[in-house]
Amino acid sequence: YSKSRFCGYQFQGIVDCEYDDTIDNMIYFVKNIFNQKLTTIYESRVQKYVGFGEFGIHNASHYNSQAWKMAIRKAEVETICRYSARFFKLSTLERIVRLTKPSRHGELSMLEYSVLGFYPQEVRVTVTSTDTLANGDWSYQLHSYLEFRPQRRESVSCMVEHPSLDEPLEVVWGERPGEEREGGEDSWNGNVGPRGTERGKNILLIAVFL
Known part of the structure; x- marks a missing residue:
């Protein structure tokens, strides 16, 4: 650079x-x-x-x-x-932090959506959001949080609208058909992230359960 x-x-x-x-x-x-x-x-x-x-x-x-x-x-x-x-591979430490207590149904929880690497700065995310933050390379990032109580069979989604996308980019967090959640049926744990690439722009949308 x-x-x-x-x-x-x-x-x-x-x-x-x-x-x-x-x-x-x-x-x-x-x-x-x-x-x-x-x-x-x-x-x-x-x-x-x-x-x-x-x-x-x-x-x-x-x-x-x-x-x-x-x-x-x-x-x-x-x-x-x-x-x-x-x-970098040789100098990067292995991750040693582990989830010790998965969230149970009915407990107050926090779901974070991160939208990274978009340009221009204007973007719309349909949950409570932080201000857009400059990355220093002409792209921006934004983090959104949703406080909710997980229920069995519940599905939560986040949608991003941006000028570089031909259509809104959506990520669904929750139970996937035919799959059990990590930790058993009564626990919640998720980290999913589709990437939208349109007209030369890159947008990474990540949903992380906190």
């Missing part, structure tokens, strides 16, 4: 490594942002730059014509992404 500002203009360069439980399927992004607008993005799966707007398309074509730059980007999947992932 780098940022420079000159005479009121701002340029950002962001590198992003995405992977699952293993580092074999690593995806590497290099993003160039000028005055809060994405101009070019390199993606390792296609191994080339894609430009946005007249200025970005011109730059992407120039970058793709530079064999040395393409070779560097290809190598950075290993030298930046996989190298860093191995380091």
Whole structure:
């Protein structure tokens, strides 16, 4: 990540490594942002730059014509992404905190919905919410809380509406058909989170039972 500002203009360069439980399927992004607008993005799966707007398309074509730059980007999947992932994996502590007392039906409980990584800032969530919080990378996050008393066979859902979504994004927390809740039929424990990706934006919606 780098940022420079000159005479009121701002340029950002962001590198992003995405992977699952293993580092074999690593995806590497290099993003160039000028005055809060994405101009070019390199993606390792296609191994080339894609430009946005007249200025970005011109730059992407120039970058793709530079064999040395393409070779560097290809190598950075290993030298930046996989190298860093191995380091963080070795230095990350294993989670040792465990739920000791699952909530029972009828007890006053709290359900938290977190909406992460959305841009622009305007968003609507149909439960009590915190203020939107800036992440520092032009995206925002928001946390919402619902206080309720869980009942057997009860289902609770949260819906998010955002300009980057073609339709509202909804996550349902509660009993899933054909599944028993963790801890037995009389206990409640949940953590589910669908991701909505529309028009180049990423929104992660997580429901966590507290």
